[in-house]
Amino acid sequence: MSVISLAGLLVVLPGDAQAACGCSGNPGTITSDTTGPCLRVTAPSGAANSITFRFNQAYACGQYVTGEYFVSPATVGGKVTLTDITPKVTGRHGVAVNPSGLNAVPWDKRLSSTGYKTLTFPYAASAGSSVVKYVSDNPSGDCDAVGEKSCGRFAAALTVVAAAPANPAKTFRPPYVGTYKPTFTTDQLQTQFLSRIPRSQFTEVVNRTEAESWVRGLRLDYTNDSVVCDLTPPEDNIPYGRPWATDMWMYDTHLYAWLNMGDVCDTAPCSATQDLAAKQKVLVALVQHGIDVWANHKMGSSFWRGGGGNGGGKLLNYAFAAAMLQAPEMLADLAQAQGQEFFETGSYYRGVNGVALWGQEAGSEEEYWADLAQPPGSTKTIRDPYGLIDGGGELGGAYQDNTAKPTQYTGLFMRLMPALAQAWPTANRDTILEYADRWVNVGAWTQPDVCAPVTTWDRYGVDFGPDGQGSCIHDTQAPLGRAPESHGANQNGGNRTEMVGEQMWSLLRGCVDTCSCSGQSCAIPPTP
Incomplete structure (x- = not known):
C-alpha cells in the first residue's frame, strides 16, 4: 500500500x-x-x-x-x-x-x-x-x-x-x-x-x-x-x-x-x-x-431534511472522507446509515419488482394521491406506497429532476473509486449505482404498473387510490397504470447538468467497471 x-x-x-x-x-x-x-x-x-x-x-x-x-x-x-x-x-x-x-x-x-x-x-x-x-x-x-x-x-x-x-x-x-x-x-x-x-x-x-x-x-x-x-x-x-x-x-x-x-x-x-x-x-x-x-x-x-434535495451531497462528503482516511470508526458508523438519515439513503430504494426507484417515505397515502391529482403536488417527493414506480406528483420532474444529475455523477465516482463504494452505506449502495444507470438509459420509471390512474378527486377510494387492503385499486379498464405516458420521461435529463460530469460519464462509464480507463486507479482498501 x-x-x-x-x-x-x-x-x-x-x-x-x-x-x-x-x-x-x-x-x-x-x-x-x-x-x-x-x-x-x-x-x-x-x-x-x-x-x-x-x-x-x-x-x-x-x-x-x-x-x-x-x-x-x-x-x-x-x-x-x-x-x-x-x-x-x-x-x-x-x-x-x-x-x-x-x-x-x-x-x-x-x-x-x-x-x-x-x-x-x-x-x-x-x-x-x-x-x-x-x-x-x-x-x-x-x-x-x-x-x-x-x-x-x-x-x-x-x-x-x-x-x-x-x-x-x-x-x-x-x-x-x-x-x-x-x-x-x-x-x-x-x-x-x-x-x-x-x-x-x-x-x-x-x-x-x-x-x-x-x-x-x-x-x-x-x-x-x-x-x-x-x-x-x-x-x-x-x-x-x-x-x-x-x-x-x-x-x-x-x-x-x-x-x-x-x-x-x-x-x-x-x-x-x-x-x-x-x-x-x-x-x-x-x-x-x-x-x-x-x-x-x-x-x-439528520441530513435528510425533507427529501427535496435540501441535504443532498452530505453523504458523498462523509463517504469520501471516510474512504480517504480509512478511519475505522468513521467507516463503521457510515456502514450503519440508512433511511431518513441522509438525502441519498432516504431517496433511493429497491421496489417490489427489483427496480431502483426514487421517492421518500414522507406524507400519507392520501397526500401521495393528491400530488398525482394536482402535479407536481405539495410535497413533490412522496414514495410510491406500492413500490412500483418513481415517486412524486410529476414523474421525472420537480425534485427528482433537481437531484438526478448529482446522483448520477456520484454513482460514477463510486464506480471510479472502489474505496468510495466500499465506504458507502450498505443500505442502498447497489441501488444508487443502478439508479444512476437507469436514469441515463431510461429516465422516469412508471411501467409496469397495476394501479388505476387518477380520474376526479371525488372518486378517490372508488376508481383509484387505496383499496383498503394494503394495496391500490387496480386498473381494470386499461391495465397501463397511473402514468404510462411518463415512462422514460426526462431521460438523461436534469436541471443541474454539468458538462464535466457529462464528459466523465461519456468517457468512463464504459470502462470503469473493468478498470480499463486511462489513468484509472483500481486501488482498494486493505482487508481489515
Missing part, C-alpha cells in the same frame, strides 16, 4: 499577517495589534466581514492543515479567556460554542428569533471548545434583499485544545460541532485511491484557483431544519454563494472529478507528485468537511 504524505502543508487564510493579529509560529504564541492579543481570520469578501478573536493574554496558538486557528491555555487544566469577538453581536453575527444541529439556530435572529443566542464576555473557554463565529450578510435588511438566499457572509471556528498537536501543519481540525473532538492527520490519507484521468480529454474543467475558492472556509451546513439549512451557509465559503445543499453537491462533483484527473499542476505534463501537490488544498478541505458531517451525524443529526 502506497501512501503519499502531504507533509508540511499549511493553508494560510488570506490576510492572516495583517495588522499584527496572528500566531508567531506553528505552533507559536498569539501576537498583538494596538488593542492587544488577537487572532484574525480574513474574509474573502473584505475586512468588514473579517473575524477577530481577542484575548486577555498571548496564549499558545497554531494553525491546522486547513489554516484554521487553535489556542491552548497557559496552564494544565486552565482556560482561554476571550475578551471579545468582532463583528459584534447585534441580533446578527452570532457566536456559539460546540453548536449542535439538533438545537435552534444561534447565528441570526432572521433565521430563528427564539433560538438566537450569544456569549457574554469575557468568556472562559475550556479545552475541547470550538468557538464558532458567524458574520451575517446584509445585516440591516432581509437575507435575500439583493437576490442572495443565505443570511450568512462568513464564518470561522477557533478550537481550544489542551496542548498543540505534535505536527499542526499535518493535523485536521477537530469537528466544530458537539463535544466529541477526534483528530486525524494527513499521513492517514490514502491518496492512491485517486485516479489520474488525462485532463486533456475534458473541454470544461474547474481550474485550480476556482476549485480552492469553493472550499476555502467553514460551510456551516449542519442543522436538522429543512429550511434553515439552506439559509445558513455563509456565501464566502461556498461555490458561487449558492447555499442550497444540492447546489453545493453539484459543484462538489466538479471537485471530485478534478481530484481524479491528471495534469492539474500549473504546467503540464505533471508527475503524480506534482498533481498531488496541486490538489492538496482541495483534498484537505473536502476531507475536513466530511469529518464535520460525520461528527454531526454521530450526534444524531
